[in-house]
Amino acid sequence: MSEKLQKILDTQxxxxxxxxxxxxxxxxxxxxxxxxxxxxxxHPDRIKALYKGAVDAGSDLFLTNxxxxxxxxxxxxxxxxxxxxxxxxxxxxxxxxxxxxxxxxVVAGSMGPTGDIMLPVGTLSHADAVExxxxxxxxxxxxxxxxxxxxxxxxxxxxxxxxxxxxxVGAPWCGxxxxxxxxxxxxxxxxxxxxEMVEGxxxxxxxxxxxxxxxxxxxxxTMLGMAEANPxxxxxxxxxxxxxxxxxxxxxxxxxPELMAKYAVLARDSGxxxxxxxxxxxxxxxxxxxxxLETIKVGQKPDLTTISDQMGAFSSVSDGTGDAPAPERxxxxxxx
Amino acid sequence: xxxxxxxxxxxxxxDEELVPQIHDDLYDGLKEEIEESVNILLGRGWMPYDVLTxxxxxxxxxxxxxxxxxxxxxxxxxxxxxxxxxxxxxxxxLLAETGAPRLGNMVIGTVKGDIHDIGKNLVTMMMEGAxxxxxxxxxxxxxxxxxDELENGDYDILGMSALLTTTMPYMKVVIxxxxxxGMRDDYTVLVGGAxxxxxxxxxxxxxxxxxxxxxxxxxxxxxxxxxHNQMNA
Numbered sequence: 001m002s003e004k005l006q007k008i009l010d011t012q013x014x015x016x017x018x019x020x021x022x023x024x025x026x027x028x029x030x031x032x033x034x035x036x037x038x039x040x041x042x043h044p045d046r047i048k049a050l051y052k053g054a055v056d057a058g059s060d061l062f063l064t065n066x067x068x069x070x071x072x073x074x075x076x077x078x079x080x081x082x083x084x085x086x087x088x089x090x091x092x093x094x095x096x097x098x099x100x101x102x103x104x105x106v107v108a109g110s111m112g113p114t115g116d117i118m119l120p121v122g123t124l125s126h127a128d129a130v131e132x133x134x135x136x137x138x139x140x141x142x143x144x145x146x147x148x149x150x151x152x153x154x155x156x157x158x159x160x161x162x163x164x165x166x167x168x169v170g171a172p173w174c175g176x177x178x179x180x181x182x183x184x185x186x187x188x189x190x191x192x193x194x195x196e197m198v199e200g201x202x203x204x205x206x207x208x209x210x211x212x213x214x215x216x217x218x219x220x221x222t223m224l225g226m227a228e229a230n231p232x233x234x235x236x237x238x239x240x241x242x243x244x245x246x247x248x249x250x251x252x253x254x255x256x257p258e259l260m261a262k263y264a265v266l267a268r269d270s271g272x273x274x275x276x277x278x279x280x281x282x283x284x285x286x287x288x289x290x291x292x293l294e295t296i297k298v299g300q301k302p303d304l305t306t307i308s309d310q311m312g313a314f315s316s317v318s319d320g321t322g323d324a325p326a327p328e329r330x331x332x333x334x335x336x
Numbered sequence: 337x338x339x340x341x342x343x344x345x346x347x348x349x350x351d352e353e354l355v356p357q358i359h360d361d362l363y364d365g366l367k368e369e370i371e372e373s374v375n376i377l378l379g380r381g382w383m384p385y386d387v388l389t390x391x392x393x394x395x396x397x398x399x400x401x402x403x404x405x406x407x408x409x410x411x412x413x414x415x416x417x418x419x420x421x422x423x424x425x426x427x428x429x430l431l432a433e434t435g436a437p438r439l440g441n442m443v444i445g446t447v448k449g450d451i452h453d454i455g456k457n458l459v460t461m462m463m464e465g466a467x468x469x470x471x472x473x474x475x476x477x478x479x480x481x482x483x484d485e486l487e488n489g490d491y492d493i494l495g496m497s498a499l500l501t502t503t504m505p506y507m508k509v510v511i512x513x514x515x516x517x518g519m520r521d522d523y524t525v526l527v528g529g530a531x532x533x534x535x536x537x538x539x540x541x542x543x544x545x546x547x548x549x550x551x552x553x554x555x556x557x558x559x560x561x562x563x564h565n566q567m568n569a
Contacts, residue, residue: 022500026502031449033448033449033450033451033476033503035451068451073451076451076475076476077451115452115453115454117410117414117454117457120415121410121411121414121415121418122414154410181406181409182406184406184409186409186410186454187409187410187411188408188409188410188411188412316406320406329363329398329402329407
């Protein structure tokens, strides 16, 4: 169970997580529009190859192919009744890969967002969200996941619903959000806001942090913001391998293995201890990240200038944290 | 402190005070207040089209600017759009009766092969919030879905969305088919989605790439204004 994750953290001081799922699966022939989770059943060999790619490159932890394996997302493929089953299979294949790795490797059961916006601004109720997450959590744990791994969430309400669902199942978990809008999540949550929100949860994650979002620079700024708020849990950094560019009819992520190696070291210096990639991060990136984390000593916490010098410019001037007053529109009179 | 002031009685405000108050109430997402104010202006003899454009659309324009600038985020914008729709529901039958110029009709959908819809849903809500009529085709749309809907309805704008780098090229298939059928110039084609950029929009022959939902609304309004000007010329 989760002792394995704790053990690696304690002995190594950091954990190398995995990279991209989607980018790798598209390279293996996943057709756009297909639900990747169906491949757990149709092409278990390819899912196994996906997992092995991360493990062989040196990942201590990898995510199951179940990101969209909740009833709300699977409904788009007419498979909403199969959330538990498809999630279970994704974890079963992962268990087999981890158990034959010859070293401690953690299976993290991936749980992506529902894709719906929650009440009162949207349509999804808290109770329904909890039910949806709980079903998937059951499936992943039945399949042998060591921990559950909530990722790419934008709304604090949805993160809380996932926490409650996982609490009902009684499983350990980690959970990251995506900070892609002027340094905040799409719903406006800041990095320090997330630390506060996590502190208030009844069933707290073992570790939390950020994944995906814009580029590596923004993600590192998010890490600095979280570390500044003195979280009691380890921080997770899973950034994209650069930014996608459309070149001659196909897409290419501009992050090289060398750049991702630098990012991994900076992420650790910024306070993250579980470090991986997200979209565009392939096994060669992971291997370079592992090598860098093993050979380079922990350094000083970087400042924002160091980050932008090494990783590129930020997507926005401010990320909504710190002393700078938030811009506000002056109105005649506020009423509520 | 504003809390200590007396409650605002909307019906006691002059037109000059009520219109900015409507902008503020939209900003705060106060649906009931918007509905009340719309009825007050109509009761004072305002043309429905003026209520729509000077009070509601202008208020949503301010919301759009602050969304673009990272001052407001999705939850606030959705509440504002919802308040706007409350006012719109009152105005809609009256606008039709008075023969007011329409703001624009749009077909929107995520392209074939792509199952992502949050961004597209946001654009739909913001466009409706700005007074547009929007037909949402959902996700995973082959070219026929778009063309059938365009041909069977009375539309001005086609919006296409893609989140995947593997699906965004399909937008070009749709536009090329429109060209083949000689219907491309009848519509304004707007495209959006995280991996796209302006260059890509130009390369595939779209009229514009829209970075986010607020930009989509402003761009749609610009194209509709051009269209009205041409018709009146």
